[in-house]
Amino acid sequence: MSTAMPFDVDTTLMSDVTTAVRAAGLTLRDRYAPHARGVSLSEVVDEIHANDDAVLNVLREPLLRARRGSQWSEDELAGGALPSGEWWIVDPAEGNINHVHGMPDWAVTATLVRENRPVLTVVHLPLTGDTYTAVAGGGAHLNDRRLKVSAKTDLGAALVGTGQAKPGEDERTFRRIGDSVTAMLAGGLVVRVSVPATLQLIHVAAGRMDAFWQFSDVRSGLVAGALLVSEAGGVVTDLAGEPWSTGSRDFLAAAPGVHAAALTALSPIA
Known part of the structure; x- marks a missing residue:
């Protein structure tokens, strides 16, 4: 973004x-x-x-x-x-x-x-x-x-997070969440799975966490954190690496030093 x-x-x-x-x-x-x-x-x-x-x-x-x-x-x-x-x-x-x-x-x-x-x-x-x-x-x-995002450059040292956007998501979304957690457990240090999104994104903006992703386009859970992370020096995209907007179908906000590696880990998950 x-x-x-x-x-x-x-x-x-x-x-x-x-x-x-x-x-x-x-x-x-x-x-x-x-x-x-x-x-x-x-x-x-x-x-x-x-x-x-x-x-x-x-x-x-x-x-x-x-x-x-x-x-x-x-x-x-x-x-x-x-x-x-x-x-x-x-x-x-x-x-x-x-x-x-x-x-x-x-x-x-x-x-x-x-x-x-x-x-x-x-x-x-x-x-x-x-x-x-x-x-x-x-x-x-x-x-x-x-606020300033994390200075980390190694995904293997990163605290990352995700969560579901709302109850009743479709089965494909649940499978993507599960597959993405597995991928990031292998690639990152610790994966935090919790709700709501904004309370994870404020940690990314403050440099306490290093990345957050979500397979959803629920606007109210993402817009505040997207702006906070971006203005704190982070990178906010979709999982194709394109700038995020409210029309994007998925979401990744990360410190610049780990964004590319997080994208590599998550983007193959269909």
Whole structure:
């Protein structure tokens, strides 16, 4: 993914978006309990939807107001290219399944996409208070600290990760995930398989992990992390090595020194 064209953003927009996402994070934090909620599938799904609805009620209008003329992508599990213009792609509870099971790996994300390229993002982790931000052409930050990807050059020394994008993927996708984990277990040092994608991608952007891949085009799980990694100096492509966009069918974000080797390991997996 290229960010060669800087996004002309004033400080007011980033401030407004950050304020809105943090406020939404408080709503989600207030709904959190360190134990699982729901036993049956229907109960778990109801809890997930309740989280989404509560957060969207406080997030949608401030974001649309912050960027006049922007549009809202309704389906957080949707993939593929968007129509022309600027769109908000939001995950009101990124890692929702973790939230309802009493685990701490969840966040609120909001990303502005222009012509199918992420140009501004805010990722807030309510339990730690950390906020990750990035602007196309302006770098990536954790709170006030500039982020930089790993300097590793040996895939054999790399901590890498993947995960499923959503429940109910087709059998071919599950087989590709399994085959890719096997390939990276052989080629890398350690493979981390977890959800959500964004919480692995912030580690890639911060240099704590070295690569992340996913066989999916679910936009809401990838756009924030794609911009963060790219602006932190990483390489973001599809598994054919082409620049990634919301229309790509798969995804690889890696430190420059291991990207080629990761691509070599993963690209043959059909």
